[in-house]
Amino acid sequence: QVQLVESGGGVVQPGRSLRLSCAASGFMFSTYAMHWVRQAPGKGLEWVALLSYDGSNEYYAGSVKGRFTISRDNSKNTLYLQMNSLRAEDTALYYCARVRNVAATIGYAMDVWGQGTTVTVPS
């Protein structure tokens, strides 16, 4: 079945780095754009980044631009989020999500979500 599984979360000190992974299965990963979305404890959803299906176009939220990098390895069916210079406000559950339409990028809904991986940056 169509599935996304995030990993790589943990507790990391402010200023340090962490890389999250999102393993995709059950669909042709290389034809779908992918998002990262996060949710701080008790808060709403916050979009983080979007990457086109071929990795040629990247989009970032202002709060992470310049610190986070989204990337993908289509040969491994895996999406990544490299997070540098982490701050306490980056503490959240991080989800990866698939764009609903094949080969589409901006403007489309997110139709498949993983269960998330938790990142904690102590203050």
Next chain:
Amino acid sequence: SFVLTQPPSVSVAPGQTARITCGGTNLGSRSVHWYQQKPGQAPVLVVCDDGDRPSGIPERFSGSNSGNTATLTISRVEAGDEADYYCQVWNIISDHVDFGGGTKLTVL
């Protein structure tokens, strides 16, 4: 950023109709998507492109979008519909995704 305004909470009795709004300037010119999130679970897409329903979503869920307001309508509300609901658009000015603040639906 493009501000999407949702009421923090909506309450409805079982069997009644719940309407959750999402407000934004000229929102009717954009495609609005809606997500349901139950406690401890990942979000689920319930309505996309203003009013389309993904496969597996009950017909009780519908959406509309006009002017400055998009609305998610849940007919014949059930206890299992109790969740947080988020609207979402693509911000064409700044090239990023905006989410509404979320609405907690309580089934009385």
